[in-house]
Each structure stands twice: as structure tokens, then as C-alpha cells.
Amino acid sequence: MLLDEMTTREFAEKVKEDxxxxxxxxxxxxxxxxxxxxxxxxxxxxxxxxxxxxxxxFIAPPIRYGNCSSTRNxxxxxxISFDTMRALAYDVMSELARNGFRNVVLLSGHxxxxxxxxxxxxxxxxxxxxxxxxxxxxxxxxxxxxGKVEEGDGxxxxxxxxxxxxxxxxxVRPERPKGESEIPPFMVLRxxxxxxxxxxxxDSSGSTAEKGKDFNDFVIDELCRMIExxxxxx
Numbered sequence: 644m645l646l647d648e649m650t651t652r653e654f655a656e657k658v659k660e661d662x663x664x665x666x667x668x669x670x671x672x673x674x675x676x677x678x679x680x681x682x683x684x685x686x687x688x689x690x691x692x693x694x695x696x697x698x699x700x701f702i703a704p705p706i707r708y709g710n711c712s713s714t715r716n717x718x719x720x721x722x723i724s725f726d727t728m729r730a731l732a733y734d735v736m737s738e739l740a741r742n743g744f745r746n747v748v749l750l751s752g753h754x755x756x757x758x759x760x761x762x763x764x765x766x767x768x769x770x771x772x773x774x775x776x777x778x779x780x781x782x783x784x785x786x787x788x789x790g791k792v793e794e795g796d797g798x799x800x801x802x803x804x805x806x807x808x809x810x811x812x813x814x815v816r817p818e819r820p821k822g823e824s825e826i827p828p829f830m831v832l833r834x835x836x837x838x839x840x841x842x843x844x845x846d847s848s849g850s851t852a853e854k855g856k857d858f859n860d861f862v863i864d865e866l867c868r869m870i871e872x873x874x875x876x877x
Contacts, residue, residue: 644695646703654742661874663700663746664739665691668732668762670709670753673717675799675843677816678807680719682799683709686859687752689810690782693863698870700748703739706731709751710758713826713835714798717842725761733765740775746873747777750866754781776876778869782862789861793845795823800845802858809855821846 646664649657669684679685684707695702711722723731732749739747747769749762759781766777786792786802796802799820808815822843826835836842 644692644700644702646701658701658743660743660745662744663698663748663870663874664703664744665694665700665748665750666703666732666735666739667691667705668709668749668751668753669705669707670711670755670758671707671719671721672709672711672753673714673720673842674803675818675820675822675841675847677818677820677847678799678804679811679814681707681814682803682807683752685752685811685814686803686806687750687782689859690862690866691750693859694866694870697863697867700870701744703735706735709753709755710761711753711755712757713755713824713839714842716834716836725757728758728761729765732762733768736765736769736775736777737773740769740773745775746870747775748866748870748873749777749779751779751781752783754783776873778873780866780869782866785862785865786858789865791858791861795845797824797844799841799843800847801850801854802845804847804850805852805855806858807855808850808852809859812852819848819850821848 667687674682710728715722762779766779820843822840825838
């Protein structure tokens with residue numbers, strides 16, 4: 644299941660035309676005073692492993708860096724450029740396709756607009772050049788379509804705190820902050836952090852591991868369904 648733990652012979656024997664590979668993508672990013680910098684990495688990795696168990700999908704080595712614009716100036720955030728993100732995703736997908744994978748899933752735990760645009764641009768280039776199906780999705784895009792997310796809840800809020808509590812409770816600090824972004828609509832700012840106290844959107848005080856498990860299970864179920872649909876594509 645873990646691609647980089649296979650030998651070259653095992654890879655050649657196991658990867659078939661209908662095989663699916665998931666590439667978990669995260670970020671090193673500020674997540675308030677209570678969540679770790681790896682928050683956006685551990686969530687898609689957890690989902691990918693569980694989906695792999697149920698669908699037989701292979702798991703590629705994760706990419707733990709992303710493009711972070713609104714949080715870039717918070718201490719600890721380490722953002723890579725749009726061009727680097729696009730090129731890295733393109734090269735990884737191209738190599739997976741060259742090695743026989745026709746079904747590639749980029750699963751991102753970071754849902755920033757520029758970050759996702761870089762992934763989708765890279766995917767479009769790969770699809771145009773190679774005989775491959777590519778899915779680019781953030782697990783938060785799946786959740787926001789579910790109706791399970793409270794209005795105003797977002798970065799480091801109830802949803803995200805609960806999910807991390809269900810996966811790695813040892814990494815969650817005792818604070819449960821509440822906040823919201825006051826960035827003026829449509830503005831591109833040099834210092835957006837000045838409008839975003841502690842980088843928290845929503846009220847994390849009601850976060851529980853039980854809620855997090857429910858959120859995580861929903862993403863896992865949906866991604867399993869989406870992968871089966873992908874396998875049916877011509």
C-alpha cells in the first residue's frame with residue numbers, strides 16, 4: 644500500500660492499469676495557538692491510509708509543503724511559491740503516470756486558493772500530455788459540500804480542531820480559541836495576518852474527538868466512492 648516501501652520488483656508486479664495512487668499533500672502552516680504546524684498534513688495522510696485499506700489504492704510519499712498566502716507571515720509558516728508547487732505536483736504526477744498509474748488522486752489537506760490552483764494547473768498539463776485520470780481535491784472541499792460545517796467555521800476552528808483531536812490528540816494544546824478573519828473582501832494584502840487574530844476562523848471551544856471522527860469518516864466514505872467512480876472512467 645505504501646509505494647516507497649515496495650521493492651522495484653513488487654512495484655512491477657502489483658501496479659496494474661486500473662490501480663489508483665493517492666498523493667497526500669499538506670503544508671507547514673500556522674494553525675492558531677492550539678494546533679500544530681503539520682495540521683494540514685496529518686489530516687489527508689490519515690484519510691489516504693484509511694481509503695487505501697478499503698479500496699486497495701496505493702499511497703505515494705506525502706508532500707508536506709504547500710503555498711500559503713494568508714498565513715505566510717505567521718511564525719512557523721513555510722510557504723513554497725506557486726511555480727514550485729505547480730512544478731512539484733506536475734513532476735510527481737508525470738512520474739506516477741510514466742510508471743503505469745492511470746488513476747492519480749491529489750488529496751490536499753490545505754485548501755488555499757493559490758495552492759489548489761497550482762495543483763489543478765499541474766493536473767491539467769498531465770492530463771493533456773499523458774493517458775491518465777487525475778483527481779484534485781481537498782478534504783475540506785468534500786466537507787464543505789456536506790452541510791456538516793457550521794457557518795463561519797474554518798481555519799483552526801471547530802471542524803479542524805475536532806479532526807486533529809480524532810487523529811493525533813497528543814498534538815492538540817489545551818487552548819480553544821475563537822476568531823474570525825477581518826480581511827477586506829477582494830483585497831490582496833501584503834500583511835493579511837494583521838486582519839486575522841491568531842489565524843483562527845470560528846469557535847473551537849466545542850471541538851471533540853467524536854465530532855472529528857464523524858468528519859473524518861465522512862471524507863473517507865466520500866473519497867472511496869469517488870475513487871470507484873474514477874476506476875470506471877474510460
